[in-house]
Amino acid sequence: MRPEITLILHNIRSTHNVGAIFRTAEGLGVKRIVISGYTPFPDLTIINQPDPRLPHLVEKITKQIHKTALGAEQMVPFMRYETLEYWLEENERTGNLPIIALEQAPDSISLPDFTAPKAFALLLGEEVDGISAEHLARCTATVEIPMFGNKESFNVSVACGMALYQMICG
Template structure:
């Protein structure tokens, strides 16, 4: 097998990831690993979303096992409430994009982001909250062809970052 020389496209877009009430430690940790690989600038963990550290400020081993330590190389913060975060990023000029199956959503591959965007990903069951959807600049969805109606949240986040970045 031989390697070929290829030009690698490096995105100049600034991207923030906002995780709203993700339930699973494994999903959150997997998203960290994927986000780090795609050059996401920061991850905001909202509400019940698990953090890389426990309530005693110790590193969570279950998180680190899946994330492979990516929480150490990507900026992140925890916030209890999402709407103030949405307002802050809007005021800083970020385009707010929610990943959700919703009426009027853009097909992911047909959507173009601005130079700085914040991607909101919601809870595994309930998705992105109505308040966030109502305050998003755009809603994008991944078209599904199989019998299942959606992808796992960490997989969907990876697909979205690949297309949007």
């Protein structure tokens, strides 16, 4: 049985990464996406919420996301939170999904050795700085993709696809 996955995009800068993640999430059947911090987001009217941004910014950012999402931004339900803390508090009050961080950390579990729970939230963080220690402390587990080359990390959208596929298909 496929796990029920909520994907959290926190402080991701690139509209192209956000679009690629929406497209991957749609293809792999992710239940919903949570967007927080300064992560760019599509037009909120897609989800029947007023968009506080200036119309020309909404149009520009939505077009940039669409360039890689190719319509998936209109297919995958998403929510936007000003801060990750707002979602974390709501999660504790309502569903208390286990939160799995995708991050290189001293206590991380190698992704191939990790068994995903039946429902969880996968937290993705900043392209350069990753997930803060404060947010890692609130996670149930931290998983890491093994690296075999000389680079220190994968692009966040690529890492997201690799992690989701492994967690769904094992």
